[in-house]
Amino acid sequence: MWWCSGFGLCLFSGGSGVRVLLGVPCSGLASCPGCAPVCHDPSSKEVGYALLIYQLLCACVPLVVQMQMCVNGGLRFVLCCEHDAHFVKLAVLLQRMTKLRKDGTELVTNIQVAADFRETQRRAQQKEATRHRLEKLEIQANGSLEKFEEISKGWDTAMQKNFTRELQEALDSQQQLCTLLLEDKDKLINDLQQELKTNYDQYKKDLKKQAQDVELLVEKMDEQIKNLSKSYRKELDLIETVFDQDRNALLSSNRKKWEQMAKERYDKELQYLLQRMKKVEEYEVLLQQLRIEDAEEYNKIKIKLDTDVQILKQELKQLKVTLQQNQEKLEYNFQVLKKREEENTITKCQQKRKINRLQDIKNNLKIRCEKQGKQSREEYKALGDDYKRIMQEYEDMQKKMRHFVTTDARTFKDIWLMNESEVKELVERALQTDRLVHEQQLAMPWVQPPLPFLEGDPTRFHGYSQRASRKKLLKSTRDDAEAAAYWEAMANIIPESKLQIWSALEMALEKYYIALNDRSKLLVETQSLQKQNMELKILLQQCISSKVRGRPSPTVGVNAV
């Protein structure tokens, strides 16, 4: 049975676990309902305990519980008052202690409260007395003022008195009045002084009383301290006895346990010792046996091992021989491998160098390739440009060509017409000449040869030119043939027979011409001779006339030569 709580004051611990005195419930409990004790296993017995605790709490009896650590780390309190009378005693004591403390504090504070009360009373009295005194003083002042006025009036009357006796009387009365006033004042002063004295006495009394109070206070405090320390001592004693008992019980039980265990240990050790001795003997016998067996076995093994050693020695020799051989072989192999290695290194070097070179070449090629690519790109671009340009040119050319075709056709037509007219002229001349030849030289009638092509010329040519322009030169061959035939017809306007006639005529004419030439020459000669004759006649006449006169001039003679 246990309660979860934090509602106690940890006062002491001891024995197994920690014992906590559950005192007056702390005020924290009231403000924190979670801290309230809760019964976790409510069977009838538990409820009974709960009721017991309830009653104890009602009576302000501190409870004693044992505190244990819970599994979940919290604390739980186990009630242990029913089986431990000392704890119940302690609980009662604690309750008494609380009451004692409370009473003591009250006793001490009582004095202070009483002093306060007296002080208020004194203040009230003081206030009252002051008020009273002030009133009295005021009445007195008023009275004395009246008297003083009377006196001052008296002076005036006294001044009016002319007779000495009257004046004396007036002065006496004035004096009397003055003394009365003075007496009054003196009395007042005495009264006040008396009051002051009583107040002083009162003050002294108060001081004494206060000193007494302080003494009382100190006394009471001392008393309380004594009481408290006494009861604390009691409590301590009780706690100590509880502890002592606890401790003694624990000690005795422990001692018992200890003795029992020691005895057990002693018995066991004896037993162990006997067993050991027995075993030692057994083991000695066994050892002896084992030694003998071992010696025999040792000898056997030794012999066997000797033979084994010899065999092994032989084997060893053989092995050494083979080893020698193997060594030589290996050495040779090693040499070979070494050489190979050298070669390999050389080739490796070469390869490496080659690789480097190739690498260089590769790099160069790469660069070149890049360059080439660049160039080809540029070229491609240039070519593209060219292509464009050429296409442009081509178009231009076509345009030009069309233009030229038309112009050519025109010139062709012009030339054609020109040539045709020329040829026609020539034909006409030839025909004319032929007619002339026939009529004049041969004196034969001239028959005009048929001339078909001289009609319809213009239309024909027009068709040709049109064709030429339309189908360009695709059918030029046929046209050419027609043209050739045309021109042939033109050229052969004079037939062969006529040509032969012409050539015969020409020859005859040439002969005739030669004859004529000769005749003309002769004529010229005759003429020149006639002229010479003439000149000679003239010269003769001149010489006849000059023989008259003289001789002939030389110049005429040169010209004549």
Next chain:
Amino acid sequence: MSEFADRLEESSEAQVEMCPPVAKLEPAVDPRRMRRIIAEDTQWSLALVPLLRDLCLQSIVKNFEEKPILNELLPHHKTVVLEKLSPNLPLHITANLITDENYWKRCCIQRWGLSDVSTYGYSWKRMFFERHLQKVIELFIPDVTDPQSVLELVPLCKNYVQKLDITQLLPPVKDPQKLEEADGSDSVSEVGFDGPSIDHFDFGILLNKLTKLEELHVVYGVKGCGMNFEWNLFEFTHRDCQALAEALKSCKSLKVFRIHQSKVSDEKCRTLVSKLLDHPSLRHLSFSHNMIGDRGARAIGKLLNNSKLEKLNVCDNKIRGPGARAIAHALCSNTTLISLNLRLNQLGDEGGQAIAEALLYNETLESLHLGANEMTEPTATALSQVLVQNKTLKNINVSCNRLGVDGGKVFEEGMSHNRTLLECDIRLTELLENAISTHEAQVRRSREICIKVTGARERLLSAWTLRLPAGRGT
């Protein structure tokens, strides 16, 4: 065995003087020299020549004033040195160097004998410096003592002083001749003569430098003057008040301020309060045993809602009804004050009723002392209403007021409805006979007068009874 026991006895006698073995020179005088082994001395060693280490440590101890070497030492060497250091070393060497509590304990015990360290936060060092500084201030004579002598201490003790309890402040010294003159001319001539530059120690030069100061108690008066009594020994002048107020304002860490028995009048109270308005840390304020009247109370009322005060003590002043009304008005809207002490004033029924009305609205005040305030029945009626309605008040004291029989009845009625009050003091209120006749719990209250935990117990019982059936049901 008996021989051994004898030796033990011998050694215990010899142990009284605990000097290192090196110091021993006369073997015949010292019985320890005659022994082979001195087992009870932990520092004793078999070696005849002392260790170099011990010599070095001795030298350090001897020359500590010129060459303080401490923190460079190994921990166990340090403890050896600290044990041997003299408590009379000058403070400027030890103050900020030595943190060892045992050393300061020795210093304190040497100077003041055995004392209670629990009031100093269990720190001997703090105790030493606080008491030292207090002594210096208490013995400070204006215009005679050099203020520098106090200021010199500041860098040494500012890290350790948390509380200053100044129990007296000396007035300036007067020339006997001038004193006679002053007596002869009945204090009129005092106005004419220049007078001292300050009337008491000026806290202004000190408080703003003590960065850890949390508590300050001041009395402007002289302790134990005896037959040399003169009124001017107990004078708190306006100049002092002004200086103190400025000093308080400059001390930002102050939490507790107490000025008592210093004849603080209304004007001075107002001066102090005006500087304490909106103080960042002040929690407790005490003006006990002064002469504060209604105007001062009004100023305090203003302070209540312009600060974070938790505890206010104005006991034994001259506050009457109007002043109490001002404080009550402040209480209505206050949310910080926990404890209020108005003992030994003259509130009367006017003030008492005003306070009671304020408590109907206040939800923070836990402790209220209205003892000896000339209150009567009407206040009791108002307070009973408070007992019914208020849920925070835990402690109320109305002792020494004539509440009377009828007031007592009303008060009891209110008490029976209350569930929160833990302690109620109604001593000397003339309602005892009446209280006894009521039911038992009330009897306990009346007879024992101080009632504790009854309320808590009742609540506990109610909680218990609520829980039990639930447990039984499952």
